[in-house]
Amino acid sequence: MKITVIGGTGLIGSQLVSRLRGAGHEVVAASLSTGVDLLTGEGLDQALAGADTVVNVTNSPTFDEASPDFFRTTMGHLLAAGERTGVRHQVILSIVGVDRVPQLDYYRAKTLQEELLRQGPTAYSIVRATQFFEFMDAVMSWSTEDHTVRLPSTPVQPIATADVVAALADVATAPPRNGILDVAGPDVFSLDELGRLTVSARQDQLTVVTDEKAGMFAAVEGDVLVAGPDARVAPTRYEDWLSTSR
Template sequence: MKVVVIGGTGLIGSKVVAQLDAQGHQAVPAAPNTGVNTLTGEGLAEVLEGASVVVDVSNSPSFADDAVMEFFRTSTGNLLKAEEEAGVAHHVALSVVGTDRLQASGYFRAKQAQEDLITASGMPYTIVHATQFFEFMKGLADLSTVDGTVRVPPAKFQPMASDDVAAAVARAAVATPVDGMVEIGGPEAVPLEEPLRTALTAAGDPRPIVTDPEAGYSGAPVEESTLLPGPDAELSTTTYADWLATQQ
C-alpha cells in the first residue's frame, strides 16, 4: 500500500516512514526538501498518484498567530483537494490532546481550524491527538521562561516518546478510518514542572522552575486536567526516565 507522509522528513514523519517501510508498505516522505510543498501545491499531484493513504504530520515554520493559521488552513485545504482528485481513501492527521480546550492560543486555534477542515471535507479520516513529546521538554521550558525563571501552571500532563507517537500514527494509517479522533498519551500523568526540571538538570541548565497559577501553556490558561488525555486514550509504556537514559 502506498502511504504518502506529509512532513515525512521531520522528527515524527521520518519515524512513521521507517515503521511503514518495515511493515512492507510503500511509504513516501513528502516535504519541501523532497519537492512537495502543501502551501503552494507544488508536487502534490505527482506524489499522490496511486496513494491509498495520506498521513499529515507537518507543522508550521512560524508559530506567529497569523502565519500558523495561514499555514494550516492553506496547506490542509490544498492537501484535501489534491487527495480527492487522486482518489486517496484515508486522511490521517496528527494533532494535539486538548486542542479544543486551548483556544486562547493562536497555535491551537490554527490546529482546530485544520481539524475542522478535515472533518468537513467528506474524506474518510482519522485524527490522532497526541500529548507532548519527551524531545520537546527543554523547548517547552524555553517557551515558559520569564526573566530567567521557568514559570509553569499547576497543571498535569502525560508526555510520550516520539517513537511511540510515530507507532500510533503508523497504526492509524493502515487501519480503517474512524471518521473521528483517537487519543494517545504517555504512561504517567505528572505535574508539568517535573519532566521540565529533569530535562534541565540532565542538560546542566541552572534555571529555576516555579509553579505559577498565572502562567499559561502556549499562551492559553489551563486547569489541572486540560492537557491530559481522556479515559479511553491509548497509553504508551516508555517512561521519561527510560527514554532519557537512552539519550545519555
C-alpha cells in the first residue's frame, strides 16, 4: 500500500513513517522541508500521486483564534488534492473530547477540521487521542513561575506517542471507518497529580500547587478529556515511560 504522511517529519509523523515502512508499505513523508506546503497547496499533488491513503498529522502553529483559519485552509487544499489524485482514504489525528470544549480556540479549530473531513469527497477515519506523555513538560511550563507549578485537577488519561502511532498505522492500513476511533493511555490522573509524578521522577526542584484557574486546561469542565468505554486502551503506563525517558 502507498501511504502519504502529511507532517511526516514531526513528532508523530516521523514515527508513523518508520512504522509503516517497517511493515512493508511505500511511504511518502511530506512536510515543508520536503517541499509540501499545506497552506498554499504547493507540492501536494506530487506528494499524493498514487497514494491509497493520506494521514494528516500536521498541527496549527498557534493555539489561538488563528487556528481555525489554518485548519480550514489546509483541509481544503488536502481534500481537493486528494480528489484530484485519486486518494481513497483520508485519516486525521484529533483529540478525545475535542467537540466538548468549545471555550478553547484550538479545540474549536480541531472540531472544524473534523467536520470538513466528514463533509469532504473521500472516505475517512478520525483517530482521537488523549494528551501525549511527551507534552507534559510544555503543559507545566505554561504555568510555572520561579519554582512553583500551578495546575488544575482536570482529569486526563495521557498516552505515549508510540501508542498513538500504533493506532494510526492500524487505521491507515485498514478500510475507512467513516467514523472515529478514540485511543487513550491505561490510567486516569488529575493533571496536578500528573505534575507531581513528573517532578518526583525527574527530581526537579519544583513544587506543584493545585490551582483550578491555572493554564489552558483550567477551561475544561468535568472528565471530557477522558476516553469512553469504547476507546482503544494503550499499554504504556506513564510511570514506566517516565523511568525510561529520563
